[in-house]
Amino acid sequence: MTNPLARSFYERDTIHVAKALLGKILVRRLGSTTMAAVIVETEGYRGYDDPASHAYMGPTRRNLVMFGEAGHAYIYFTYGMHYCLNVTTERKAQPGAVLIRAVQPVRGIKMMTKHRKTDRLVELTNGPAKLTQALAITRNLNGHDLTSGQGLFIVEDEPRTPEIKSTRRIGIVSGREKLWRFFMKENPFVSRKR
DNA sequence: CTAAAGATGTCCT
DNA sequence: GGACATCTTTAGA
Numbered sequence: 270m271t272n273p274l275a276r277s278f279y280e281r282d283t284i285h286v287a288k289a290l291l292g293k294i295l296v297r298r299l300g301s302t303t304m305a306a307v308i309v310e311t312e313g314y315r316g317y318d319d320p321a322s323h324a325y326m327g328p329t330r331r332n333l334v335m336f337g338e339a340g341h342a343y344i345y346f347t348y349g350m351h352y353c354l355n356v357t358t359e360r361k362a363q364p365g366a367v368l369i370r371a372v373q374p375v376r377g378i379k380m381m382t383k384h385r386k387t388d389r390l391v392e393l394t395n396g397p398a399k400l401t402q403a404l405a406i407t408r409n410l411n412g413h414d415l416t417s418g419q420g421l422f423i424v425e426d427e428p429r430t431p432e433i434k435s436t437r438r439i440g441i442v443s444g445r446e447k448l449w450r451f452f453m454k455e456n457p458f459v460s461r462k463r
Numbered sequence: 464c465t466a467a468a469g470a471t472g473t474c475c476t
Numbered sequence: 477g478g479a480c481a482t483c484t485t486t487a488g489a
Contacts, residue, residue, distance in 0.1 A: 312470070321470070331485060348471050349482030355470090368470055398471050440470050465489080475479080 273415060273422040279339035283358040283365035287313035288451050290356070292429045295372055296422050297404040304377030304404055306394055308369060308423075310452035310459050312438045314355070316364035321444030324364035334412050335364040342421060344401070344411040351398035354406050356415060356423070370397045370439070370450070373458040396460040 274293065279286060290308050297304040314322040316335075323332040323345065334343040335357055343355040343366045355366035372394045374381055381393045381403040394400040401407070406421065415422050432454040437445055439461055452459045 314470070323470080326486085329486075345470085346484060347469055349469090349484070351471050353470065370470085396471070402472095438470070442469095465487105467485105467487090469483105469485090471481105473479105473481090476477090 271424050271426075273418045273424055274340075276338075276340045276416050279356060279358050279415075280360055281358065283315050283367060284313045284449055286356070286358045286365075287311045287367045287449065288433060290367060290369070290423070291433060291451060291453055292431045294375070294424050294426045295369065295404070296424055297377070297406065298420055299380070299405055302377055302380055304374070304380055306372035306374045306376075306400070306404070307426075308371075309373050309456045310369075310371035310450070312368040312370055312451070313449040314366050314368060316359075319444055319447070321438060321441040321447075322364070322366075324366075328364075332364070335366050336362060337412075339365075340414065340416045342406075342410050342413040342415055344406060344408055346408060347398075352401040352407055353397045354401050368397060369400065371395050371452070371456075371458050371460045372400050373456065374403070391457055395458045 290311050293308050295306050316324045324335045328336045339358050341357045354369045358365035385403050393403045434454045435448045436450045438450045
């Protein structure tokens with residue numbers, strides 16, 4: 270199965286999608302090269318019921334994609350230098366997104382090391398801003414349709430049922446109590462391990 | 464208009 | 477464990 274995940278995959282409850290994305294393959298095509306990586310860590314961000322979500326205060330120019338159709342890339346710029354990749358969820362006008370926090374490279378590793386300027390494999394993609402740098406994902410992909418199969422998309426390689434652990438989300442001040450961070454147990458690419 | 468914070472990473476001690 | 481880079485977005489005056 271190398272077709273992009275269908276719209277219906279994303280048009281579900283945000284937290285459900287966050288878990289379901291673990292083990293799926295994120296594919297980035299850049300010219301003639303293809304980079305691919307397994308999603309190993311995600312975080313769910315909902316809407317008006319989630320104070321940590323960018324969508325909490327209602328639509329703005331930055332978060333507008335979160336209020337649109339599911340299955341699009343929501344990419345935001347933060348701390349003056351980093352991009353983070355989300356996929357949108359839920360029905361139209363119902364905001365929601367899943368932050369991709371870490372991936373495990375499987376293809377195109379040479380190009381990733383070039384983008385990241387490091388040879389340490391685990392350092393390539395073990396954080397939300399690291400993986401966007403490795404895969405050359407910037408704001409020009411904001412709003413990109415992930416079901417199009419062009420440039421950036423997600424596929425299911427072979428169905429797997431990874432062992433999943435859930436914790437509090439990272440780097441937020443409100444909405445801390447919700448256990449909406451999910452990652453593959455024992456995976457070395459998971460970010461912020463103690 | 465102005466200010467402050469930010470879903471982070473890196474380098475230093 | 478802590479400082480700092482760096483600039484967009486948003487809230488508030």
